[in-house]
Amino acid sequence: MTLAESRTTHPLTMTTAEEVAAVREVLVDAGLLTEHVRYAFFAPEEPAKSEVLAGGDCDRRFRVVLLDIATGRSWDTVVSTDHRSVVSSRELDPPVDGQPPIIDTEFEMIEDILNADAGWLAALEQRGIAPASVRAVPLSAGVYDYPDEAGRRVVRAFGFQQDHERDHPWAHPIDGLVAYVDLTRRSVDRIIDEATHPVPATSGNFDDPEVAGPPLDSLKPIEITQPQGRSFTVEDGHVRWGKWDLRIGFNEREGLTLHQIAFDDRPICYRASVAEMVVPYADPAPVRFWQNYFDCGEYMFARYSDSLQLGCDCLGDILYTDAVIADDLGNPRTIQNAICMHEEDYGVLWKHSDMFTGSRETRRQRRLVISFFTPIGNYDYGFYWYLYLDGTIELECKATGIVFTSGTPGEYATEIAPGLGAPFHQHLFSARLDMTVDGANNSVEEVEAQRVPMGEGNPYGNAFRRSVTRLQRESDAQRQANAASARVWHIVNPEKRNALGQEVGYVLHPTGQPTLLADDASSIAARATFATKALWVTRYDPAQRYSAGDFVNQNPGGAGLPAWVQADRPVDGEDIVVWHTFGLTHFPRPEDWPVMPVDYTGFVLKPAGFFDRNPALDVPPTVSDHCASL
Template identity: 80%
Template sequence: MTAVDAPRTTTAAHPLAPTTEAEVVAVREVLDAAGLLDEHVRYAFFAPEEPPKDEVLAHDAGAATDRRFRVVLLDLGSGRSHDAVVSATRRELDSVRELQPEHDGQPPIIDAEFEFIEDVLNASPDWLAALAARDLDPASVRAVPLSAGVYDYPEEKGRRIARAFGFRQDHEADHAWAHPVDGLVAYIDLTARTVDRVIDTGVVPVPATSGNFDDPQVQGPPLEGLKPIEITQPEGRSFTVEDGRVRWGRWDLRVGFNEREGLTLHQIAFDGRPICYRASVAEMVVPYADPAPVRFWQNYFDCGEYMFARYADSLQLGCDCLGDIHYLDATIADDFGNPRTISNAICMHEEDHGVLWKHTDIFTGSREVRRQRRLVISFFTPIGNYDYGFYWYLYLDGTIELECKATGIVFTSGTPGEYATEIAPGLGAPFHQHLFSARLDMTVDGTANAVEEVEAVRVPMGGANPYGNAFGRSATRLTRESDAQRDASPGTGRVWHVVNTERTNALGQPVGYVLHPNGQPTLLADPQSSIHARATFASRALWVTRYDPAERYSAGDFVNQNPGGAGLPSWVRADRDIDGQDVVLWHTFGLTHFPRPEDWPVMPVDYTGFTLKPAGFFDRNPALDVPPTASTHCH
């Protein structure tokens, strides 16, 4: 559409190579030349626009590739926003459209809006009156713009809205989460920078407990008796990394990063055989259970509403990561479209993981044991009160695992009761869930894949089972998208086999990989609720769709103030054939959190995740070639 008057740049980078600072600069120059940037416009989203799968798979090593990026622009003055795609290679604007907020939803909340929120509140007579009724100095009250959701408020349609709570901060080092100003919420127009209304249900005592977990006096004397643990690899690490491509043992894959999903894995293969084309956490939602008039709307989509990976930590050796570490930086764009590099955003290392296989034989006297190890690829990001870590594990036996770690500070209230735990004197923590949606674009030995639901089956006593000891399994092929909206069933050990419909192993069985869910509750909100409409993806443990390069995010492209129905529920209405096709699995997993006193003042890590294990993909144990431990510690 529009080209910058400058020499065209070409690149031999792989289509999925990491973003460079030069590419971020080139994209900004193109947008500026197209007249899309001015003093009021900010970047609300920036990420690589990955080519379709067939183009990437057909790419010849060393050949030039067109590197394109998607940018969402927000005009802070007018509230207008644009969705653009730019080629950094050709230095051209390929497409641009203006968003229609009532239909599309709004761009994510950005840093600039965090910066002015307290000034907006402190210009509101109603807000100041509510603080005065509580004997609170406005200068001591911290506030954040929280995503508004969509409710039956006609006056909010098409407008950029946030809601805000206050938290008293007693001094600069005081963790304000300990002092929620309850019974009070403000609804804010972020474009006009005005307060629409203040809801005050009455004065609630502000909890006086301390949340200063980092105060040495709170921590107490250091625990004695813990000796140092040192993890060393005298001969160096066993993996290599080159321009985002990782090789370790028989594993071969690419690593990516963007501000919405964070860490992404691409073209995961074992011994030259493809397993998964792309794996990521495509969305997450944190729905809260307190129905109080000031809290019922609390539901946060940390990926789609906040672009949470833009806040990823720069990881520290010996603290976040332990061992012989390889770090990867991540380059994103700031609010102004300038490159921002997060140093040490991704941590990679090997870990010992106990016994891989072992047998001592009574007949031959043989005694063999091998150690399991895994390659760990991880990142950590804080978002508001919580901190999330995402750890992808690759094992020597072909297993893939994702472990999500939730820590940080629980969201607090001043009203412990039916829907909140009292975690400290007078301090409540509302019940809530952390629900993640993994997008697994499978290529199990190719793109002709199908999904079978497999579970254990009891066999009644009698006939061929006279003693009642028999049990079997059932396998149900999911042939269309309408069939493939499934719940977990821990009682029957339900799993989902992704099989190749054109390839078999030496035993004549379809080669496959199995998704093992953790079997915890999915979305608990009522099916008629607003949050259910907006987070329908989280109401099922599994969805299977036919691959479409435009279908990237479980709740749709624009989640903030989207009225609902976008993403998975919209796509599956096509009811496409998924039997022997190029399929994508969307897996919901997570935590249902009833906070404990032990979660205060900082929460020990809680874990959730899932596993992908080979089932018939290999003809025998693929880890027989792992050598014995060469160490003085193993005799």
């Protein structure tokens, strides 16, 4: 029996270990996976939307980026497991395309490379630091005015001192020192030894009782139970809960993906994901100006996703789902409990006590939570999709972990402990929302409050109205948020009307925080142009998947959204994708040390005319011993 015969028929079903193994076999048989070749990326190559919506069988394909660690050559390859064949394979041109992501094999070799370099060892000796106590942190290099780096596979590495194996080295940055490393030649290009700063002596060992102090023992246990079991079902990635119907997926670049989201059998969004994120730092020092990390595109951050634990990461009647990815050698690796699903009470859904009729009605809100958590270097990120009983969709991103540290508090960093700095930075996420609001052809309207001047028709000056601007083409569908005017974006279906004659729609509520703060002429602005706008709208193209382009690592810039919108395609009443940039601007606090309490960002999609009335009128009253009439 073939894989095509043994697997479930839905084309968006999650990857299996058998499929990963089959891809590897095809690549070996084709002579593409040899002794020095590694996987830099692996993910399902999803069929075009039209193929999936048409039903029937679709060819099951996977995309693999292959990297020869001996030569630095790389290939973007697509494999069909149904036909057990290589569909396509293109060699990358690094100066133009950029480099494949950095892989574990390369991370693991960094300390050996540094400890073989005389310049690195001399810099440590000058500081009185034993090389064996230094943990090297290799980081993506970006693209700067270094002609000799063009086409070469480069990282830049900091050192952090670790006093013992349980010591968190982030507390001890060896500041003023950075190494530029060629990963293919396995050599150090140059050492930047700008200044010798004292290594901070503070402890970052938040898991040490002497640092944390005695436990707070006055908190009583909270237990969440559902005596009759959970209300949702999941079968082969197909989730049903209340009136909600959707599919879940997972890949190492985006992590959790949601597909074919519908409410009461009406489609809302064909595919939702976090397509990219960038963390630009603000310190212009000679050793730090290049710090800008694309955690999705440069590191494939979801490959490090946690195996979640009941009672710690998730609470309640939990259903966990494993995710299967590929390791550097192309072998299947299962992340157990990668995705968590559960229900949460969320307070009052709607309520009214009426003075005329004497009625008193309350309904409680609850939400379905679908989430995953991934550590990447010093930070940990959680991504929580919430589905509510009233048709609302929310994405909440949680940032925690350990702030990146320096030994130089000053104008561009907060002193968070004696002598320990935390540079200012941003966390900017890009959500890709392939909208299908009651059908494939949608439009976007910018809606905001508009003050009406006092005068004729407004003699007392109290009036304000709603301003509505329909976005027509990709060139004018590049917008900023504006909290001062309550700016939102309505995604509507111009072909469908509700009972009141209004276009059915969903409204995107941004948080309105700053987009990219780096100068428009900076390298990071060229490479992360998606982050310079809060909203982009593009025509759907199955090949346009990632906001900063397919290959972000050492890409010179201009890829992704800025390249695609050059076509200036019409977006009014078309099959469109909405891209939303949101995030945090982080001026670290002392309270963020030695481990950072969760900070939150995200956005909300709420129905606006999608329904003819409150869609949650049918939610029954709560039956509980704790909810009773007086």
